[in-house]
Amino acid sequence: MTTIQHISTSRRIKDRVVQGLVYLAFLLAVVPLVSVLWLVISNGLGRFDLEFLTHSMNGIGARDAGGGAYHAIIGTLEQVLLAGVISVPIGLLTAIYLVEYGNKGRLSRAISFFVDVMTGIPSVVAGLFVFAFWILFLGLDFSGWAGALALSILMMPTVVRSAEEMLRLVPNDLREASYALGVAKWRTIVKVVLPTAFTGIITGVMLAVARVAGETAPLLMTVFFTNSINTDPFSGPQMGLPLFVFDQAARPNDTAVDRAWTGALTLILIVMLLNLVARLIARWRSPARGR
């Protein structure tokens, strides 16, 4: 015969201990995040002014205060935008092929394998590849576009992987419901599958953008370096915020180090802002609207 049992004291203690450990682990994980944010904000806020956002480093001497990252902000925005324009369509189409048409055949397995390999490419290698191909082999100039090419190599696998996962989450029931209405396969994908996965795909794209926005190494060899404003990403050296931080932080003067902190703060803000915009787009298109 069984009776109703009460929770023993030892179990209660174990429960408490494990609960405590979980909270501790959480705190440990949050400490670096908060301290990084704190450092960047407290050190970067000092120079976060109008001049920083609207002026370049042109004509600023080694010991001068002032100057700004306008040229770097422009460069980063253009390079990341171009990288997105290249890699989002290619990545999305690849994911659609893998999920909807590949049927786990030989080609789709090969693509999957190479996407995995690409995920593991160190960012320097992507930069070196574009440097070797675009600048040494084709003999073209350093430019924002070359930087965008390098960034897109890093961005593409992330977009493929996240979009693929999101497309696989779309229930097969919905595809079948659409086929049963006499809707062709490509229209089903465009009108039913993609809208259903839209929110997740946007999130994935934003993560990819956030990843490449902070890349320094591929830019060093492709967009080169400049102190002046170059709004044309297709000709001449440009600047990027990570490059700006890298450059300023290496200088011996406090004024330069302050600029580096502010550059880092600006980069974080840009990525956050992009994320926020993506969230808004995702919410606007969310399936649960008007519930």
Add this chain to the structure above:
Amino acid sequence: MSKQIQVSGLDAYYGSHKAIEDVSMTIEPRSITAFIGPSGCGKSTFLRTLNRMHEVIPGARVDGKVLLDGEDLYAPTVEPVSVRRMIGMVFQRPNPFPTMSIYENVAAGLRLNGRVSKSTMDGIVEESLKGANLWNEVKDRLNKPGAGLSGGQQQRLCIARAIAVRPQVLLMDEPCSALDPISTLAIEDLMAKLKDEFTIVIVTHNMQQAARVSDRTAFFNLAAQGKPGKVIEMDETSRMFTNPSQKATEDYITGRFG
């Protein structure tokens, strides 16, 4: 509007596995035909061969003939998409499109297939929802998401979506198995009404349901575990349930197995 289906010598495969073998039958227009039988005997597979949905599954294929008023649906030049436009389908689990409103769900079949003017569309949506006995419940919230309805309402929404494209035949794969008795009754009433216009084929595990709604019934069974499913017997529903000619049918209907 409604058409006859003639099936002869139909086999269906999943890869190398033969799921159903040598099925031949005639499905009459303006009537309800029910398929009964134990789980895994190929009823749903057979239903899906009737509008070429079977081949959507990778590796699946079909041998044999399905004639819709004399026209072979499996002729090599036939476009499967156009077959599905003529033979609609309602699934076991309600599957409204989650990104679309009630209105858009009903309009989906037409809208995804081409341009229809707003006023024509309004008429078709209203007519289809009325046809599915759902209009009165949703007419004030047509722009709300379809996924926000109850299970029974969602299933009727799916029926409305299927009849909005004006098919000749409506296939229903256990349409009530996820629903409560009241919603089931609503859908059964709806079927009785729809059979004036459509040829209806329904797969059901509920024998009372088959007895209540159908005009003719086909009993599917496996010869043995792992063997393909076959049609054991097909007849008027009244005769199948009172005086079946096969012993296996009688055993199944009286609950001796399955």
